[in-house]
Amino acid sequence: MNVAVVTVGDELLAGQTTNTNATWLCERLAERGVDVERVTTVPDRIGDIARVVNEYRAEYDAVIVTGGVGPTHDDVTMDGVAAALGRSLEEHETALAWLEEEGYSRSDLTEGTADLPAGARPLHNEVGVAPGAALEGVYVLPGVPAEMRAMFASIEPEFSGTETYREVVVADEPESALLDRIAALREQFDVSVGSYPGDSVRIALESTDETTVTEAASWLRERVETPAN
Known part of the structure; x- marks a missing residue:
């Protein structure tokens, strides 16, 4: 809908x-x-x-x-x-x-x-x-x-539709430096990707399949620099 x-x-x-x-x-x-x-x-x-x-x-x-x-x-x-x-x-x-x-x-x-x-x-x-x-x-x-x-x-x-699952990965790198990894992510996983720069870059992953989103987020977190706690 x-x-x-x-x-x-x-x-x-x-x-x-x-x-x-x-x-x-x-x-x-x-x-x-x-x-x-x-x-x-x-x-x-x-x-x-x-x-x-x-x-x-x-x-x-x-x-x-x-x-x-x-x-x-x-x-x-x-x-x-x-x-x-x-x-x-x-x-x-x-x-x-x-x-x-x-x-x-x-x-x-x-x-x-x-x-x-x-x-x-x-x-x-x-x-x-x-x-x-x-x-x-x-x-x-x-x-x-x-x-x-x-x-x-x-x-x-x-109002109803297909439930969408979402996870956000935060990267402590310039957005431009992430383009190759985002491209590889999209090739490997059937997810939509949104990139939102600020003090760090928030990369939002969405799919109608929860497992796919979880796996895609894990894959990306292993390949980006994350902010120090």
């Missing part, structure tokens, strides 16, 4: 808010064996949201959109998703009924709180108020991290 993550918010693009939602979602999806192939941040503009969602839903098995959910003037994500899917926004009775069960009077709710794309499945907000939505492989979640995480937990079983 492959997925695209779209985060919505002018504050993300301005650097005023750290995009922890994207990182958290990528980690959780990877744990479930799902390939995240795009992470995109767009402003609070209906046209931008609609364009990106429409493009990604044609390319990936699912699109997860976070942020801009609610009844305030800059909460336009539901409008953008509705436009991408060619749907109108409608007040969702099931979502309203759930909110009433939680103690919210319809008359006290801000207008638009339960407006979702027509035909969408509401995703109840266990932590906040504004519901999310799921429709045609597009999942719309709130931007508040606690609300997003709780809502994702309710749909997490819908």
Whole structure:
């Protein structure tokens, strides 16, 4: 299963808010064996949201959109998703009924709180108020991290793939000096390799076969200089 993550918010693009939602979602999806192939941040503009969602839903098995959910003037994500899917926004009775069960009077709710794309499945907000939505492989979640995480937990079983195993080998050598050994590793073992330089070089090995990853990591550790403890 492959997925695209779209985060919505002018504050993300301005650097005023750290995009922890994207990182958290990528980690959780990877744990479930799902390939995240795009992470995109767009402003609070209906046209931008609609364009990106429409493009990604044609390319990936699912699109997860976070942020801009609610009844305030800059909460336009539901409008953008509705436009991408060619749907109108409608007040969702099931979502309203759930909110009433939680103690919210319809008359006290801000207008638009339960407006979702027509035909969408509401995703109840266990932590906040504004519901999310799921429709045609597009999942719309709130931007508040606690609300997003709780809502994702309710749909997490819908995301699955092949489990991937990972080991990291740390080399106390220049990255350029490791190229021949990395090439030999890739020839001998069916693993994907990522090389991440810093004070030392972190070499990440991944495979769907746990034994292969373990053997590849052992092989490499025997052939690189490791940092002194």
